[in-house]
Amino acid sequence: MRILTIRAIAAPLALVAIAGAAMPAAAQDTDTAARLRKVEAEIRALQRKVFPGADGKFFEPQITQQQTAPTTTTNTASPTAVTDILARLDALESQLAQITAQTEVNTNAINLINARLDALDKGKAADANAPTDAAKPDNGEAVDSNLQAMTGGSDAKPAPAPAKPDKAPEAASNTGPSAQRLAAVQAITKPKTDDAGDDEYSYGFRLWDAKFYPEAEQQLTMFVDKYPDHWRISYARNLLGRAYLDDGKPQQAAAWFLKNYQADKQGARAPDSLLYLADAMIVEKDTKRACIALAEFSETYPAIASGRLRDQYEGDLKKVKCN
Incomplete structure (x- = not known):
């Protein structure tokens, strides 16, 4: 009888200990996600500073207020913190690739314009230099x-x-x-x-x-x-x-x-x-x-x-x- 009483008391205490150990891990995941969102927001703000006038084709709307992690948890399945980080890094790399491609396109366009201007200048100089020799025949x-x-x-x-x-x-x-x-x-x-x-x-x-x-x-x-x-x-x-x-x-x-x-x-x-x-x-x-x-x-x-x-x-x- 005494043994049964001890087991009845020990079981709830074990559950409490397990729950207490899980809570720090969940809090750690929440902190990591919040820090990552903050870094992403700062990167977007930096992009707008470096590339003024950018539109939605390359940047998401600027985040003006840090969103807090939800206070409630559900039992539905969700990606791990590492999976979420990898997905976001892929998105950042994709944006950088788009910016690089656009820069190359603009550089090539400028080079073509400069080449055409040089050709026009040379053509005008050639037309301006139409040959003429002055000699008068006797008759x-x-x-x-x-x-x-x-x-x-x-x-x-x-x-x-x-x-x-x-x-x-x-x-x-x-x-x-x-x-x-x-x-x-x-x-x-x-x-x-x-x-x-x-x-x-x-x-x-x-x-x-x-x-x-x-x-x-x-x-x-x-x-x-x-x-x-x-x-x-x-x-x-x-x-x-x-x-x-x-x-x-x-x-x-x-x-x-x-x-x-x-x-x-x-x-x-x-x-x-x-x-x-x-x-x-x-x-x-x-x-x-x-x-x-x-x-x-x-x-x-x-x-x-x-x-x-x-x-x-x-x-x-x-x-x-x-x-």
């Missing part, structure tokens, strides 16, 4: 012989250009250009770089671009004479021809266009010169020689005829009727 026979040279005849070079430019349209008298024109020309600055030849050419281009054609003719002629081996020479001869053509002197222009083509058919502006030669002949109403130039252009530069200069080439074909 129409010189132009004829140059055109024959293009198709295998004798080679006739342009005569030297006059030392001084023609009288400016705005000139008030026969004594020279007006003070207003001189001031306008002086306002155009000459570049100063390590390449003196390129500076001279660029100055001639600026004069031509400002429609000071006689001054451009003189400047570009000086460049051609002084820098015959410069890398800008094909540009300069071509631009000189364009200056004469824009100045209403198609014969002088034709001589320089043909010279530029014959001097170096692989020159940077040799195709342009051959096409502008056709333009000069069209202005002269010389359909035969215009057609010869157009045929030579399409045969020598088929890729350019269907590419960079296609519009100009097709426009010239519409102006003349070639057999």
Whole structure:
């Protein structure tokens, strides 16, 4: 009887001891989960500080108040603390991967934009450097012989250009250009770089671009004479021809266009010169020689005829009727 009484008292005490041992473990899991939620909240806040303006695609709403662990427990099954931590680490790694991928996409986009801007700058510089050479043929026979040279005849070079430019349209008298024109020309600055030849050419281009054609003719002629081996020479001869053509002197222009083509058919502006030669002949109403130039252009530069200069080439074909 006494033994039964002792066992009846000991059984409840054992249950209490087991429950007491389990409670610290449950409390430890609750503390770990709460600490992990706090760390995650701080990481999200840091992400928003580093990447301002982020949206829900990459970050969850910022946690402004720490949520407390539930005060009641249930008997339903729940993940262990380790499983919960691993799941959350996977989520963090996924977010970091998304941020890294977006950074790479943005970097590539910026690189492409920079490359396109560089290409545009180079294209503008190339257009600005359209070649021109100033030389004036003695008469129409010189132009004829140059055109024959293009198709295998004798080679006739342009005569030297006059030392001084023609009288400016705005000139008030026969004594020279007006003070207003001189001031306008002086306002155009000459570049100063390590390449003196390129500076001279660029100055001639600026004069031509400002429609000071006689001054451009003189400047570009000086460049051609002084820098015959410069890398800008094909540009300069071509631009000189364009200056004469824009100045209403198609014969002088034709001589320089043909010279530029014959001097170096692989020159940077040799195709342009051959096409502008056709333009000069069209202005002269010389359909035969215009057609010869157009045929030579399409045969020598088929890729350019269907590419960079296609519009100009097709426009010239519409102006003349070639057999």
